Amino acid sequence: MKTGTDRVKRGMAEMQKGGVIMDVVNAEQAKIAEEAGAVAVMALERVPSDIRAAGGVARMADPRIMEEVMGAVTIPVMAKARIGHIVEARVLEAMGVDYIDESEVLTPADEEYHLNKREFTVPFVCGCRDLGEAARRIAEGASMLRTKGEPGTGNIVEAVRHMRKVNAQVRKIVGMDEAELMTEAKLLGAPFEVLLEIRKHGRLPVVNFAAGGVATPADAALMMELGADGVFVGSGIFKSENPAKFAKAIVEATTHYQDYELIAHLSKDLGAAMKGLEISSLAPEERMQDRGW
Amino acid sequence: MAKIGVLGLQGAVREHVCAIEASGSEAVIVKHPEQLEALDGLIIPGGESTTMRKLIDKYQFMPALKQFADQGKPMFGTCAGLILLAKRVEGYDEPHIGVMDVTVERNSFGRQRESFEADLPIDGVAEEFTAVFIRAPHIVAAGENVKVLAKHEGRIVAARDGQFLGCSFHPELTDDHRLTDYFIGMVKEAREKNLV
Numbered sequence: 001m002k003t004g005t006d007r008v009k010r011g012m013a014e015m016q017k018g019g020v021i022m023d024v025v026n027a028e029q030a031k032i033a034e035e036a037g038a039v040a041v042m043a044l045e046r047v048p049s050d051i052r053a054a055g056g057v058a059r060m061a062d063p064r065i066m067e068e069v070m071g072a073v074t075i076p077v078m079a080k081a082r083i084g085h086i087v088e089a090r091v092l093e094a095m096g097v098d099y100i101d102e103s104e105v106l107t108p109a110d111e112e113y114h115l116n117k118r119e120f121t122v123p124f125v126c127g128c129r130d131l132g133e134a135a136r137r138i139a140e141g142a143s144m145l146r147t148k149g150e151p152g153t154g155n156i157v158e159a160v161r162h163m164r165k166v167n168a169q170v171r172k173i174v175g176m177d178e179a180e181l182m183t184e185a186k187l188l189g190a191p192f193e194v195l196l197e198i199r200k201h202g203r204l205p206v207v208n209f210a211a212g213g214v215a216t217p218a219d220a221a222l223m224m225e226l227g228a229d230g231v232f233v234g235s236g237i238f239k240s241e242n243p244a245k246f247a248k249a250i251v252e253a254t255t256h257y258q259d260y261e262l263i264a265h266l267s268k269d270l271g272a273a274m275k276g277l278e279i280s281s282l283a284p285e286e287r288m289q290d291r292g293w
Numbered sequence: 294m295a296k297i298g299v300l301g302l303q304g305a306v307r308e309h310v311c312a313i314e315a316s317g318s319e320a321v322i323v324k325h326p327e328q329l330e331a332l333d334g335l336i337i338p339g340g341e342s343t344t345m346r347k348l349i350d351k352y353q354f355m356p357a358l359k360q361f362a363d364q365g366k367p368m369f370g371t372c373a374g375l376i377l378l379a380k381r382v383e384g385y386d387e388p389h390i391g392v393m394d395v396t397v398e399r400n401s402f403g404r405q406r407e408s409f410e411a412d413l414p415i416d417g418v419a420e421e422f423t424a425v426f427i428r429a430p431h432i433v434a435a436g437e438n439v440k441v442l443a444k445h446e447g448r449i450v451a452a453r454d455g456q457f458l459g460c461s462f463h464p465e466l467t468d469d470h471r472l473t474d475y476f477i478g479m480v481k482e483a484r485e486k487n488l489v
Contacts, residue, residue, distance in 0.1 A: 001411040008408045011305075011466045012427050015339050015372070018303040037347035039303060039340070075341055076405060076428065098405035098428070121406045255302055255348055256324065 004121035006143070012076070012099065012123055013144035013207045016040060016230055020220065020251050021209070023047050023234040026065065027072035033237070036247030040076040040099070042232070043069040048105050048152030049235035049274065052286070058106040060088040066095055078125070083292050084110025093122040099144070101125045104291035105151045105234075114292060117141030127211065129162045129289060131169035132188030135198070136293075138206060139191040145204065147228075148289040149212015152235050154276035156213045156222065158289060163210055163226045174202050212289065215240075215273045217253030217266050224257035241271030295480045298323040298332040302348040304340020304373060308465035312473040318480075326357035334367040334480035337374030339427070339463050342399070345373060346389050355390070362392040367456045367483050369476040375459035376430050383433060393457040394436030401431045401448070415443045415451055418475045424450065424462035431461050456483060 002008075019039030024030045030041045045061035046054065060081050070077045076098035081088035083102055088109070092100050102115050102124055117124040118141035127148035128134040134145050147166070149159030173184055173195055181199060185192040197205050210223030211232035220231045231254050233247075240246040249266040256262050284290070294317070299309040301322035313320035313336070321332060329335065335358075337345075349355055362368060370378040370393070377389040381396040402408070408427045415422050424445070432449035435441060443451035443460070451460035451472075458479060464472040 001409050003407065003409045005410055007425050007466055008410055008427060011425050011463060012405055012408065014305045014308065014466065015341065015427060015463075017305065017307075017340070018301075019341060019344055034343060035347075037344045037351075039344045074399060075343055093406060096404045096406060123405065251344075251347070252351065 009123035009143035010206050013125070016076075016144075016209075017207055018255060019230045020247075020254050021078065021230065021232045022237055022247060023232075024069060024238070027068045029238055029243070030069045030072045030077075032244050033247055034073040034075050036244060037251040038075060038247065039230070040078055041069060041073060042078045042080065042101065042234075043097075044080060047235040047238060048288070049154070049239055050152075051105060052152040060085070060092065060106070063091065063095060066092070066097055070096065080106055081115075082106040083108040084113050084115060086115060089115055089120065093120055097122065099123050099125060102142075103127065104148060104288045108291050114140055117143075125209070127289070127292065128166060128208075130165045130188070131173070132190045133293070134166055134204060134208070135188065135190035135194040138194050138204070142206065144206050144209065146209040146211040146232055149210070149214075150279055150282070151212045151288050152277075153213050153279065153282075154215035154236060154239075154274040155279055156215065156219045157279060159210050159213045159223060160226065162212075162289075163208075163223060163228055166204075166208065167227050170198060170203060173199050214250075215276060217249045217263055217270075220250045221253045221257035221263055224254055230254065235274050239274035246270055246273075294319050295333045295477055295484060296321060296331060297477065297480060298329065298335045300335065300337045300345070300374075302352075303344050304338040305463065305465050306338055309336050309338050309371075309473075312465055312470045313477070315470050316474050316477050318477050326352065326354050329357050329361050332361075332366070333484050334369070334476065335361060336476070337368065337370040337377050338465065339372035339374065342373035342376040342389070345377060349377075349389070358390050359392070362390065362456070365456055365483060365487070367458065367476065367479040368392070369458040371460055371463055371465060372427065372429055375432075375461060378457055378459050393454045393459055394439050395432045395452060395454065395459065396434040397430045398433050399430050400428050402426055402429050404428065411445055413443050413445055413450070415472065416441070418442065419469070419471045422464075422469060422471065423467050424460075424464070425466045426450075426462045429461040432459070
């Protein structure tokens, strides 16, 4: 009997496919998310748009919040640790959190090294903007990927860019011979063996969700259309006018992302979505996606 | 050729489709209740049982799934799928589809860090089968007509109740398709019976 194998860690993310993972800050929100059909919740102290507004250093949430959320729902509970913060990750693992997001939404603890995620029994999800970043995170042991997008903005443009880029780069390497692949590995800064595996299967070896800017049911469906395996919604739900209704609509739009009549119906009278931010209005230091490498 | 559906509301749908196709049958991803009519058998995949149940209700799948079972057509549930098939779920007053005569307990091996893989024998299927357990349920009690196919540390993790097959683990996460083959055998048998 073996725990923490690649199959067990990646398999957990496979079970989340086609689903929506929602950010929550307390038990009450976690219950709303579960009731709406979320496949998991991400327990946080603040949603990304509030982290953005608050400024300062963003850290792992108070363990009490994770405890409260884990006690409130039966679906899996995820939590965020700072990039490279070995101890925050170990603390979350010790608490029994089901998945850790090594996240650029929090202030990085290490500007040079990401966590060596292979050493952990608990699986990790990491953000990526391109195939090089995706392959590096996989080599470090990430069992699930997501686009970085631009968290807390309610603006889908960056998530779209990242999803399209990764998928286009996967398609590109599928047709390469090994000599070309080695040069591509060098150009991408990607481990050759990971690229070989991707070429063999014609897709990433782990699931890739959309994250960072999903604000409406149509946004969620758009990301599925572009090939996302599922969707993370951060600020989008609990910063909207009617979270319960919004959460349900996003879940349905993700399941039936090509049923446009249904999405029209779901989008009717939803109330205001979260207020969005234009990406170009962000100062370079406010761009969360540029954290990590 | 047997036509096997995979309930495609959420979860490991693609993996089951691959296993069915590798076993030489036709696979159909089922997103609407009307699709069930044309099928000979149905697999309910692993995923989040709570989420799947919400979507089953939302799209009025329940009557069609029950009718599918009433027609004697085989159904195979893995992990969350087993929970949906079970007649009794510990800690809940009502079952979901409630057709397989077993009682299941959800997340009975612990949280994700306790998830594991283990090699076990499956009666009539394999002497050794790599079973991947992810936040898995187990069968606490089985009705008298239920055939227990596999146990792990004394707990029932695979069983067959006539037309219903269920397991706690995820055969779809390995390249070993013997359990899927076994289910397809059940489907072919049921089809021949109906044709006679």
